[in-house]
Amino acid sequence: MNEQAKANARNIIRSANQESDAIYTLAYLDGFEQGLGHSIEQLISYLRQSEHMVESIVAQACAHLEKQLKDFFANDDVICSLLEKWLTELDTLSANKLVLTLPIHHRGATERLRHLFDEIGINVEVRFIQTSLITLEHNKVIWSCDIAALPATFGKKALNEVKSHQDIYEACHTNGIHTLRQLQQTLNDYCNSSES
Numbered sequence: 307m308n309e310q311a312k313a314n315a316r317n318i319i320r321s322a323n324q325e326s327d328a329i330y331t332l333a334y335l336d337g338f339e340q341g342l343g344h345s346i347e348q349l350i351s352y353l354r355q356s357e358h359m360v361e362s363i364v365a366q367a368c369a370h371l372e373k374q375l376k377d378f379f380a381n382d383d384v385i386c387s388l389l390e391k392w393l394t395e396l397d398t399l400s401a402n403k404l405v406l407t408l409p410i411h412h413r414g415a416t417e418r419l420r421h422l423f424d425e426i427g428i429n430v431e432v433r434f435i436q437t438s439l440i441t442l443e444h445n446k447v448i449w450s451c452d453i454a455a456l457p458a459t460f461g462k463k464a465l466n467e468v469k470s471h472q473d474i475y476e477a478c479h480t481n482g483i484h485t486l487r488q489l490q491q492t493l494n495d496y497c498n499s500s501e502s
Contacts, residue, residue, distance in 0.1 A: 368461050375457035382415035385440070385453070390422055392442075392449060403429045405443040409453065410434040 378384055385408070406419065416432050423430035438454030 364465070368465055371464060372457040372461040375460050376454075379453045379456050380411065382412055382418070385412050386415050386418050386422065388451075389419065389440075389442070393422070393426060403431060405431045405433060405441075407433045407435055407439070407441045407443070409438050409440070410436055 389406075404423065406423075408415070408419075413434055419432060420430060438452055440449075440451045440453060442449040
């Protein structure tokens with residue numbers, strides 16, 4: 307009887323150990339799965355934040371560039387240089403009177419502009435307006451430019467040029483795909499290890 311009790315006790319202990327091992331394995335796998343699920347959530351959050359960060363950096367760079375261009379085009383010397391460049395490329399200008407209309411904040415360029423037109427033998431009347439539009443009239447409007455629109459236009463062109471050479475979004479996408487492939491490999495390794 308004593309031997310039978312010992313045998314029953316060993317069977318009960320063996321059965322309890324097997325159940326304990328099974329419970330331990332299930333708890334381990336459950337914990338691993340929960341940790342992996344949390345890691346996946348963190349990875350997805352990171353990828354979303356990375357994309358948002360790229361968009362934010364690009365937006366800040368555009369805003370900074372547009373501000374610099376706005377300051378650049380607010381300079382009287384720049385306006386005079388633009389008009390001088392335009393005049394050198396214009397070959398159909400007759401000696402008639404021209405009317406140049408500038409934004410009022412470029413009033414300081416008046417003498418330099420009159421001198422510029424005098425050098426090429428053209429009488430110019432300079433007017434000022436409250437808008438950001440520059441017009442040069444000769445019988446009809448020959449040239450018109452909204453200098454307030456130039457910073458945004460040139461900023462977008464510069465950004466598109468940069469994007470055509472270095473696609474920031476494509477680099478982020480490639481990194482995201484690489485990370486997801488690493489995650490897939492981790493899951494495959496996990497599945498293979500749990501089978502053995």
